[in-house]
Amino acid sequence: MGAYTVKLKERREVAESTMAFLFDKPAGFEYAAGQSADVTLINPPETDAEGNTRAFSLASAPLDHNLMFATRLRDTAFKRVFKTMPLGTEIKIEGPFGSMTLHKKAARPGVILAGGIGITPFRSMLVQATKANTGHQLILFYSNRRPEDAAFLADLQELAKQHPNLTLVATMTGKDKSQAAWAGETGYINNEMLARYVQDLAAPVYYTAGPPALVAGMRKLLVEAGADEDEIRSEDFSGY
Ligand SMILES: Cc1cc2nc3c(=O)[nH]c(=O)nc-3n(C[C@H](O)[C@H](O)[C@H](O)COP(=O)(O)OP(=O)(O)OC[C@H]3O[C@@H](n4cnc5c(N)ncnc54)[C@H](O)[C@@H]3O)c2cc1C
Known part of the structure; x- marks a missing residue:
């Protein structure tokens, strides 16, 4: 420090x-x-x-x-x-x-739930993991109102294209208010969406960050979906 x-x-x-x-x-x-x-x-x-x-x-x-x-x-x-x-x-x-850093045992999958500006620490983790070739299997669920609001979206799409270990699930919760074309997921991240992409919900280490209300909501969702509560790492952006 x-x-x-x-x-x-x-x-x-x-x-x-x-x-x-x-x-x-x-x-x-x-x-x-x-x-x-x-x-x-x-x-x-x-x-x-x-x-x-x-x-x-x-x-x-x-x-x-x-x-x-x-x-x-x-x-x-x-x-x-x-x-x-x-x-x-x-x-x-x-x-x-802060202590929300990527787990060391790369054999264990990582699942990230990011909303809006909460993407910032995960942009860092994903670029680092792919550049350093750590071998982690990572899934990023990234929720925004519209594609126009989704920071680093094009960069993350490109990263996922180049790295088969990384799956990007971007979802838009207010697509009808957007001028941009969108063929991906829509609606809030929920149990059903998680289950479609994560085969064994108890296996991964989970990550989430953003405004405290969003982090609390994501934690609740994950526990209800069957995640191990001790394996959820999060960062509150207190001040939002
Ligand atoms: C560990 C950590 C990491 C963080 N990382 C990031 C990051 O990567 N990017 C980032 O943007 N922020 C991040 N934050 C939050 C950041 O520190 C600020 O609190 C945040 O950006 C708000 O700053 P501000 O100047 O817009 O509002 P402030 O002046 O700090 O707001 C003061 C108060 O007014 C409210 N407020 C102000 N404007 C509005 C508005 N338009 N609508 C509703 N309420 C309002 C706020 O909720 C707050 O209660 C992080 C926080 C922490 C603790």
Whole structure:
């Protein structure tokens, strides 16, 4: 754990109202896929009662050259500054934090349930596992309202195409409100959808992250579906 000053290198839209922020990885900053960091704006032009620090999962993989965070751009002082600060602006990061990392025994399958921006730690895990060729069999259930809202969707589709060990089950819960074509799953992740893709529901290690209400809902669903409660690893994005 340490504190580092890093410069904003690139900013790119990864879904509607959702942006990824890339920084140079500072020497000595080591992290595991799935961990997070505290991001602090230095002397921002505006601030509010929530202050200048937010926790963000590292959406980059440890094998990537850059550090990447991604967030929904809500109308808060922190996000307004984050969205508009010039490239080259310095921020402080502290970390890494968190223990939701991919299990070591690759023979055991992993099943990930991600909703919306809760995809960030899993983008890191999946890129790391595929780049490092760990051999894990992984299924990602990824729920969004519309394809337009699904951060990193095209990247994840491409990753799944290239890696037979990875199955992507993206589902849209509000497809009728979308302009985009969608031929994949629709509706909320539920027992029936899980059972269609996971042969032995008691076997995998499960992962879920996102706003606390979503994580609680996913845990309940998994236990009802027959998952081993001790094998559910999760990260609450408290603050949402
Ligand atoms: C370990 C961890 C990892 C995290 N990873 C990520 C990540 O990868 N990406 C990410 O985006 N966030 C992540 N978060 C959450 C993040 O830290 C912020 O809390 C979140 O992004 C909200 O910040 P904000 O500036 O939009 O709202 P804040 O200013 O922090 O919001 C303050 C309060 O107002 C409410 N609020 C503000 N705007 C709205 C709105 N439009 N609608 C409803 N309620 C509102 C919030 O619910 C909150 O109670 C993570 C949190 C933790 C603890």
